[in-house]
Amino acid sequence: MRRYGKNTDEDDIRHRPSRRGSRPRTRIRPKHEDAAEGLVLTVDRGRITCLVDNRSITAMKARELGRKGVVVGDLVALVGDLTGAKDTLARVVRVEDRTSVLRRTADDDDPFERVIVANADQLAIVTALADPEPRPRMIDRCLVAAYDAGMEPLLVLTKSDLAPAAPLLETYAPLGVRTVAVHHHEEPDAVRELLSGLVSVFVGHSGVGKTTLVNALVPANQRATGVVNAVTGRGRHTTTSALALPLPDSDGWVIDTPGVRSFGLHHIDPSRVIHAFPELQAGTEGCPRACSHDERDCALDAWVAAGHADPARLDSLRRLLATRERHEGD
């Protein structure tokens, strides 16, 4: 049984499906006492693929869930046929509380910002060092999305055989973002290490080498014979359904997000971003109400001038907050 998240083990999954285990069971779960716990691996047009006791099971949402969505990474309770045999169907009767939610942006195909992944720990932002050129604004938007989602960002710089990583590393040093550089002629061991034991969502623009990297991390034969029958990479780019893939020899997961180009940042509250800057957060106490932190009365300038924080950190914070405005090409 592959573990999911940091604190679950097999017994937890089997006997204690709810994290609110200390409350009286009858009050919080009047029905479906014997439901099995599953991890959602992918959702494709209403068909939910779940991992239950190392079996891949197809399920549909039970009517009682109403409009509540089920997304990749959700921990769910399942009833019905749980054998995973061909043409069988289980029912998802409950979605457990989420520890994090990542939203994709509204776009031409879909006017709503939607949750695409739940319960992930880390957002791996895949950017090529060259071919295509890095797009710092796009990286910044991903960082904001990660902070807002309650996920740790990880900057994965690909194609390090083509260009040096130093200039980008310099830009992101004040943010303290973990960074790793790779290219396709070497084993991605350094990346693997940073993924171990965590659920990591991989995002990146077309052509940056995300598929090459994910294939190196999760060998294709494992995917073909493993827990998921769906295939990532080319051909799936017309859909936006994310897919969870188990990392071999580690209890981590890679969640690939084909077709996700950017994140919806309209809903974001600046205070959630500032959370990632604890030494500046204290300085906002002197700010006017609902300060944008980019206005004349903002207390952060004086805070930095008094030596409480690095000016480069304030610049980075302001740059990140500014990414909430959409630009052409985001």
Ligand SMILES: Nc1nc2c(ncn2[C@@H]2O[C@H](COP(=O)(O)OP(=O)(O)OP(=O)(O)O)[C@@H](O)[C@H]2O)c(=O)[nH]1
């Ligand atoms: N020089 C170099 N080229 C690479 C590297 N990784 C991938 N590529 C090439 O970059 C191109 C894009 O790689 P993919 O893995 O398909 O990129 P992707 O991000 O999945 O792009 P889409 O499939 O369009 O979403 C391919 O021609 C790869 O061979 C690398 O480390 N160095």
Ligand SMILES: [Zn+2]
């Ligand atoms: Zn302010």
